[in-house]
Amino acid sequence: MGKSLTHFSVQSVLNLYVHLQAVLTVGFAFSQPQETIGLRTTPENDHLRMRAAGGPFKISLFADLHFGENAWTDWGPLQDFNSVKVMSTVLDHETPDFVIYLGDVITANNMAVANASLYWDQAISPTRVRGIPWASIFGNHDDAPFEWPLDWFSDSGIPQLFCPAVNSSYSGEEECDFRGTHRIELMKKEIDYNVLSHSKNGPKDLWPSISNYVLQVSSSHDRQMAVAYMYFLDSGGGSYPEVISSAQAEWFRHKAEEINPDSRVPEIVFWHIPSKAYKKVAPWFGVHKPCVGSINKESVAAQEAEMGIMKILVKRTSVKAVFVGHNHGLDWCCPYQNLWLCFARHTGYGGYGNWPRGARILEITEQPFSLKSWIRMEDGSVNSEVILSS
Template sequence: MYSFHSLKTMYPYAAPMLALAASEIVLAQDRAALRFKTDGSFKLSIFEDLHFGEAEDLDWGPKQDLYGQKVMNAVLDHEDQQLVVLNGDLITGENTYLHNSTDYVNEIVKPLIERNRVWASTYGNHDSDFNLSRSNILAREQTWPNSLTRQDVDTPTSGVSNYYLPVYSADKRKRCPELILWMFDSRGGHFYQQLDDEGNRVGQPSWVDQTVVDWFQVTKSKLRKQYGKDIPSLGFVHIPVSAMLAYQQSQGPQPHYEPGINDDVPLDQQKQDTPFMEALLDTPGMMALFSGHDHGNDWGFRWNSQLPGMNLTGNGLCLFFSRHSSYGGYGTWTRGSRQILVTEESLQTLSFETWNRLETGEISGRIMVDESYGHTYYPRVNDTHTSLDDSPLEPQ
């Protein structure tokens, strides 16, 4: 184990907060691989659209960030997870300054460091702008030893947060992962420090790039060859795929069978994502893909048909939104965090349980995602709202 002073030397950006958890931090290389608990369970918590860094020079900007931390604390106090996923739009890049744009990473991960949680990120459209670089966010994340975020595809067009994480059984004699977590970068926003001939920021495409699709296809084939089977998996990407828009505009989520709020209509989706969707459908064992981006939606559905306007036919892949998790970004829907609970037993039938833990401590939209999903009757999700003035969270 490293000393506090050696940690400060190795991770200089982390130094201001190391004192909070110097006795708790476990370096990634000293931490065991992600594993199911001895009871056979593995739980993830998703924090979506945190949007730290808005209006730092005004009173309400820092207050939003403070209450974003409070949402995270409320969720972390109620849920005992083995991994936290920060699923895009960590920072509102268009509001940040060049000299401190990635400092907000320290604020975001503070509740995780204090509890010695490990996390993994994808990046969203607001994580790229003239004063904010995805690569710099990654570099800042990696100063923290509990970050599992990395870059496995490094091309000029691929984005940054494309990688996978294996999750192993608690039984260390088992060498094959029980679960694979795929992280994808849907890009978007604006290129870092680039202006066109007229002095305008240069836009970045807002979909998973073909180079990433190619990497995904090759990597999952290598895993299949290495372990002799298709391993159950879950995927995470910030901007939802076009199938979600097609479903919303046709049948739409059914409140008692696919419970969730559906207030962002029409939702904003990836723009040229047919190759990505084809690759997802061509992945045996891929159970679900989780997205955010549209703050007023937290529903999901099982894609098992050809949706209007699409030439792809779903094979049962589930697509879910996660709950907006912070006071940054637009909207006043009650904040929360999607939870995912898988067990080694449930993986035999490619099923899992999911729900949203709200900032109030309440559970919203708890469902079992198995072969009956879409046919089982559930209570309707309440469409509730809060603001900084009437937040259920305790003031500081």
């Protein structure tokens, strides 16, 4: 949940858009060189490569950024600026090979116009300007319906609408209204306008679920040799129920059996809202063995129902871990049968909670295979290292 809607003024909106255009012009982050973003000119690529000479493949998970929250106040743009600082710190310390945006990239229910792609562009800017490829999945806030502020129905009335100027993936006037931006539009714009994006819509028959796809991490010496498979699933919320459907579960099962029939290649799974299995393994009070983490400050807010995905995952010996966001006050990893269930770390300054921000890091090693994880904090410190492949 984000902060509640408060006072809105025409001048605040104007100031906000002036601010946004200014930060976009300079690449958004701390005097970064100006970037030029064009339409995708290379084919979509399902393969990522391990580093040469046997080096590990490193991934940063950015969860619950909540860009665009309370954008009509002074508080809102400041939180987005602070979120960029967190991501920049993590990226500069870790120099990852890949970034995963783990849902709730934006707070769409706080967005007064169909400008979600403007905020989405800001959220991916620290990764994009560094030339790092990424993938994204959806959370429950990314296409939530706009919530009308009650203040707008007072004597002052609904404010005049100021539309953003044209930028890399948002074209202003024709879409400038109060309808919000749906999942399919957000994903299309990310894919079409970013050659570094590995995100996908996924199979059309899984609609309204969008971000369902798989990426292969390949050996550095053989592009066809898989070191790991990474599966991405849309856990719903916003415009449809918070659930991974039975159709998605079956899609995963068929896909996994097709590309990894003997379960020889390790598999890693990502979605936003934790499954009910997370409630079964959640530690009481602090974080204690066999769990590993640094904060355990709230109860697990799980999906509305379990439609079969966990039963499929636990039957596959190749599945090493599941990673989710959603709960800002949890960052633990706990074993569940033959795999690990992990939370990321709340990265963004938007959203609830005042716990220090950070990001979960994953490191894949090829020979012998290992999956290691730790948390890099906004102050540069590291904690909660754990081996997830044993």
